[in-house]
Every structure is written in structure tokens, then in C-alpha cells.
Amino acid sequence: MISGFHQFEHTELCMGTVFKFQGRSSLPHGPHISAACDVLHDADRMFSTYKPESPISRLAKGETRVADEDPLISQIWDECLEWERVTDGWFSAFTPQNTFDPSGLVKTWAAQRAANVLLEAGIFDFTMNAGGDILIADDASGELDWRIGVHQPISIAEAPDAILTVVDLKGTEFRGFATSGSAERGLHIWNPKASGKAPAEDLLQVSVVARDIVTADVWATAAFAEGPACLRRLEKTDGVEAIIVLPNGEIDGTSGFAKILAL
Amino acid sequence: MPSSRKFITSTILFTALSVGGAVLINDFVLNPEKAIVAGTASHSTGSAGTGTTTKTLTGTSDAIQYIYGTIQLKVTQVNGKITAIEELTAQATNGREQAFPTLKSAAIQANGSNFGNLSGATYTTDAYKKALDSALAKLG
Numbered sequence: 001m002i003s004g005f006h007q008f009e010h011t012e013l014c015m016g017t018v019f020k021f022q023g024r025s026s027l028p029h030g031p032h033i034s035a036a037c038d039v040l041h042d043a044d045r046m047f048s049t050y051k052p053e054s055p056i057s058r059l060a061k062g063e064t065r066v067a068d069e070d071p072l073i074s075q076i077w078d079e080c081l082e083w084e085r086v087t088d089g090w091f092s093a094f095t096p097q098n099t100f101d102p103s104g105l106v107k108t109w110a111a112q113r114a115a116n117v118l119l120e121a122g123i124f125d126f127t128m129n130a131g132g133d134i135l136i137a138d139d140a141s142g143e144l145d146w147r148i149g150v151h152q153p154i155s156i157a158e159a160p161d162a163i164l165t166v167v168d169l170k171g172t173e174f175r176g177f178a179t180s181g182s183a184e185r186g187l188h189i190w191n192p193k194a195s196g197k198a199p200a201e202d203l204l205q206v207s208v209v210a211r212d213i214v215t216a217d218v219w220a221t222a223a224f225a226e227g228p229a230c231l232r233r234l235e236k237t238d239g240v241e242a243i244i245v246l247p248n249g250e251i252d253g254t255s256g257f258a259k260i261l262a263l
Numbered sequence: 264m265p266s267s268r269k270f271i272t273s274t275i276l277f278t279a280l281s282v283g284g285a286v287l288i289n290d291f292v293l294n295p296e297k298a299i300v301a302g303t304a305s306h307s308t309g310s311a312g313t314g315t316t317t318k319t320l321t322g323t324s325d326a327i328q329y330i331y332g333t334i335q336l337k338v339t340q341v342n343g344k345i346t347a348i349e350e351l352t353a354q355a356t357n358g359r360e361q362a363f364p365t366l367k368s369a370a371i372q373a374n375g376s377n378f379g380n381l382s383g384a385t386y387t388t389d390a391y392k393k394a395l396d397s398a399l400a401k402l403g
Contacts, residue, residue: 013388016387016388017385017386017387017388017391018386018388018391020380022379022380107385127379127380129380129381129382131385131386132381132382132383132384132385132386133382133385134380134382142379143379144377144378144379145379145380146379147377147378147379147380148378148379148380148381148382149378149380149381149382150381150382150383151381151382151383151384153384155386155390156381156383156386156390156391156393157386157389157390157391157393163381166377166378177382178382179382179383179384180384181383181384182384183383183384184383184384184385184386184387184390185384185385185387205383205384207382262378
């Protein structure tokens with residue numbers, strides 16, 4: 001190893017899932033990774049719908065108002081509304097019970113903020129895996145940093161090696177990759193346009209690649225809610241490509257997705 | 264060399280079945296009792312004009328039954344790389360026409376390559392630990 005050059009790999013359990021940082025830095029990375037993880041845990045404390053004392057839980061129970069809470073709550077509320085507009089209503093942070101639940105945005109929103117902590121500290125060569133959604137920093141130099149395996153729509157607990165396909169984002173504009181599906185958490189995405197906002201079940205899985213991880217994540221959630229017709233919408237959306245798995249196991253995708261397959 | 268032949272056969276079978284798995288996605292894995300694990304393989308070695316040796320392997324899986332129909336695949340490997348996958352029989356009871364056959368075949372060929380990160384539906388910490396345990400057990 002070259003003196004002063006540190007390879008790092010850090011796994012952090014947060015938000016009920018796993019965040020992984022992998023990269024290289026000539027700076028001492030430890031304190032910055034810690035600071036990045038603090039960003040994740042702060043977001044979890046603020047936005048978790050599983051913690052009864054979180055501002056989001058208290059909002060849902062009518063115990064507090066957005067105006068009385070941290071400005072970040074108001075910020076994410078606005079961002080959710082903006083994404084709802086951009087996706088023509090297919091991404092929605094309002095539950096079937098009409099409470100505010102930004103869970104569809106918070107994980108990758110927090111991941112991006114955590115990555116920003118590293119970038120601001122001068123660490124530019126890394127990737128992040130936010131529970132199955134991927135962020136690649138511009139200067140990622142690892143041999144495999146730009147190659148992402150897409151899991152089949154089966155839980156990793158059942159079949160850790162089941163790979164649907166592999167993409168290579170090197171030399172592209174894409175830095176974010178996200179997958180939505182029912183394999184791990186069941187039917188957890190509601191269809192905002194269905195009667196009673198019933199769970200979406202017309203697809204097994206959607207993977208979306210975009211310029212950043214948040215855009216990829218939001219579109220993956222929106223596409224999963226919309227079902228197979230999402231491909232027509234994504235085909236017309238700039239900077240986004242997708243691959244979907246239908247309930248019968250067939251694969252389909254946007255015409256540009258074939259260009260990023262690792263061959 | 265019977266031992267070498269056996270290795271090639273099992274490699275091809277593994278390839279054919281993992282390709283089948285990619286085509287059938289979850290059905291094959293979720294319904295293992297319906298899958299028939301058998302197949303045939305052959306190989307040939309030829310010499311190109313430049314003096315380099317080309318090794319071509321072809322393997323044919325048995326018809327694999329799954330809940331939506333039947334599939335049988337023929338896989339051709341040249342010098343260790345999959346160059347063609349043919350569906351000898353493929354039926355899906357409620358499938359629709361493939362709008363992007365190129366994407367599908369290309370996606371299958373990408374299968375098995377190396378990668379640095381895995382993308383999937385947001386896994387629980389519990390599922391992650393199980394996957395990790397399983398990977399470690401295979402190393403042992």
C-alpha cells in the first residue's frame with residue numbers, strides 16, 4: 001500500500017437496512033465516515049415512521065405541526081410535493097390514510113447528504129450502497145466501482161447469488177441506480193391513483209438509472225406504482241433508463257437501457 | 264478424459280440453468296420441485312488461421328417446467344464467453360410479446376459478470392445477515 005493512501009470499507013446499519021461506503025482516500029477517512037453516518041441516523045430519528053417519538057410519527061398523530069418542527073421537515077415535504085408533480089402523481093408521500101410518509105424519499109435523500117459530507121471533506125473516490133440503491137462519486141477509481149449487479153426479484157436472504165443482469169456506468173452521465181420491488185418487504189408501495197391507494201402489484205421489480213441516486217430512487221418507486229405502462233413515461237423522461245420484471249418473469253425496459261449493460 | 268468432460272458438462276448445465284433462472288426469474292427458484300435438473304452438453308475445438316485455438320461449447324438444458332409454462336435453452340460458449348442463447352421452446356401462459364428481445368438476450372449475457380455493488384429492493388438487516396452467512400458458508 002502506498003503510504004498515506006487509505007482504502008476504506010464501512011458498513012452502517014440504519015433505517016432498518018444496510019449502508020455501505022467503499023472507496024480510497026489520502027486523507028484520514030474515519031472522522032468523515034462517522035460524520036456521514038451521523039447524517040443518516042439524524043434523518044432516521046427525524047423521519048422514521050417506526051419510531052413513535054419521531055416528528056413524522058407525531059405529525060401523523062396530529063401532535064405537532066410542520067411549522068413547529070425542524071426546517072428539514074418542511075424541506076422534505078416540499079421536495080416530496082415537487083417529485084409528485086414531476087412524476088405526474090405516481091410518486092406520492094401521502095399514505096392511503098392520508099398521513100405524510102416521506103419514507104420513499106428519505107433513504108436516498110439521506111444517502112446523498114451523507115455522500116456530500118465526504119465530498120466536502122475532500123474524499124471524492126468512493127461508492128455508496130444505500131440498502132440496494134447505489135451512488136457513485138465522480139472520481140470512483142475502483143476496478144468494479146462502476147459495475148452494478150441487479151438482483152433478481154427474490155430476497156437476498158433466499159438467493160444471495162441470483163443476479164438478473166449487470167450494468168457498467170463508466171463513461172456515462174449516470175451516478176445513481178435504484179431498484180424497487182416486492183421481494184424484500186412485500187407489497188409496500190401503494191398506487192396513489194388506485195381506489196383506496198391499493199398496493200401496486202403489476203410488476204415484480206423496477207430498476208432505474210439516473211444522474212443521481214435520489215432521481216433514480218423516486219422514479220423506481222413511481223414506476224413500480226404505475227406498472228408496465230411506466231416504460232412509455234420513462235422513455236420520454238430525460239436522463240433516466242429502466243429495466244422491469246413483469247409478474248410472469250419477462251424482462252422489458254426502455255430502449256436506452258441496453259446501452260449500459262456490462263458485456 | 265471423463266473427468267474433464269464431467270466438469271464441462273456441469274459447467275454448461277450450471278450456465279444453462281442460471282440462464283434459465285435469469286429468464287424465468289423467480290419462478291424456477293420459488294418452485295424448485297417443478298424444475299427438472301438435467302441436460303446435455305457437447306464441445307468442439309477448432310483452430311483459427313492465426314494459430315489461436317477457439318474452444319466452442321454448446322449446452323442444451325432439459326425442458327424446465329415452471330408455473331407459467333416450459334422453457335428449454337441452448338447455450339453456446341466460445342472461449343469461456345456466452346455468445347448465443349437460443350430458446351428452443353418457450354411458452355408462457357399469460358406472457359406478452361417481447362417488445363425488446365435484444366434487451367432480454369443482452370441482459371442475460373451480462374449475467375455472471377463482476378460487479379462492485381448489488382442493487383435490489385431495499386433489504387432488511389435480517390435478510391442482509393442471512394445472505395452474508397450464506398456467502399461465508401460457501402467459502403468454508
